[in-house]
Amino acid sequence: xxxxxxxxxxxxxxxxxxxxxxxxxxxxxxxxxxxxxxxxxxxxxxxxxxxxxxxxxxxxxxxxxxxxxxxxxxxxxxxxxxxxxxxxxxxxxxxxxxxxxxxxxxxxxxxxxxxxxxxxxxxxxxxxxxxxxxxxxxxxxxxxxxxxxxxxxxxxxxxxxxxxxxxxxxxxxxxxxxxxxxxxxxxxxxxxxxxxxxxxxx
Numbered sequence: 001x002x003x004x005x006x007x008x009x010x011x012x013x014x015x016x017x018x019x020x021x022x023x024x025x026x027x028x029x030x031x032x033x034x035x036x037x038x039x040x041x042x043x044x045x046x047x048x049x050x051x052x053x054x055x056x057x058x059x060x061x062x063x064x065x066x067x068x069x070x071x072x073x074x075x076x077x078x079x080x081x082x083x084x085x086x087x088x089x090x091x092x093x094x095x096x097x098x099x100x101x102x103x104x105x106x107x108x109x110x111x112x113x114x115x116x117x118x119x120x121x122x123x124x125x126x127x128x129x130x131x132x133x134x135x136x137x138x139x140x141x142x143x144x145x146x147x148x149x150x151x152x153x154x155x156x157x158x159x160x161x162x163x164x165x166x167x168x169x170x171x172x173x174x175x176x177x178x179x180x181x182x183x184x185x186x187x188x189x190x191x192x193x194x195x196x197x198x199x200x201x202x
Contacts, residue, residue, distance in 0.1 A: 014043075014045065014049065014053070015053050017043045017044070017045070018039065018040075018043045018045060018049070018050055018053060018054070018060075019060075019063060019064055020043070021039045021040075021042035021043035022034075022039045022043075022060050022061070022063075022064045023064045023065075023118065023122065024042065025038055025039050025042065026061060026064055026122055026125060027118050027121045027122055027125075030125055030129075031057075031061055031125050031126075031128075031129040031130070032129065034057075035057075036050050036051070036057055036060070039060070058130065061126060061129075061130065062126070062130070064122060065109060065119070065122045065123060065126055066105060066109065067105075067109070067126060069097045069102050069106075071130045071131050071134070074090075074093050074094070074097065074131065075131070075134055075135055075138060077089065077093040077096075078090040078093050078135070079135060079138045079139060082139070083139045083140075083192060083193050085189070086139065086189065086192055086193075087185045087186060087187070087188035087189025087190070087191070087192055088181050088182075088185030088186070088188075088189065089185075090135075090153070090157075090185075090188055090192075091157070091160075091180065091181045091184050091185045091188055092177065092178075092181045092185070094157055094160070094161075095177040095180060095181065096177070098161065098164070098165055099177065103165060106161065106165070107161075107165045107166055109123060110123075110158075110161055110162060110165075110166055111166060127154055128150070132146075132150030132151075132153065132154060133146075133150070135150065135153075136149065136150055139192065139193075141192070145196060148196060149191055149192060149196070152191040153188055153191045153192065156184060156187060156188055156191065157188070160172075160180070160184060164180070
């Protein structure tokens, strides 16, 4: 009896192989140090094939964690009109996206990050390099303060995501979006442009 050979790898297999290699590379090296060439070599494909499937390193990174919405869209909505009022616009945009059907994928992503160290590293790297870094640059934030301001904003929005969508803690879970914007927006604005505490003397 002739033994059947395995099926020839198809497009979906190649795409998943690239994604697996990319997850490992981004988690180990971070976004900045991981390269498309490294990822292609690990996946056993030509770098041109990575670009064929994903278009760019940024889009490949987003695909590795299945981020449910475009960082560029969030940044455009929140920061197109400059720093004044950006805190409220950012919270409003955040809620608009998370209250949409795409929000279910966001909830799954957060739950995965809480329980899976690899997912946590990828999500942390994604938020840092694809959202917060670009947000601080768009607003012209002092680079010496950008990392702290970005981390403070992330703590506020991550807490909101967990409270409203994962734990579903009332009354935050069902509060109208504008109520949440009015309550949290000024805090995010202070993290963006307000005075920060001076670091303790060494």
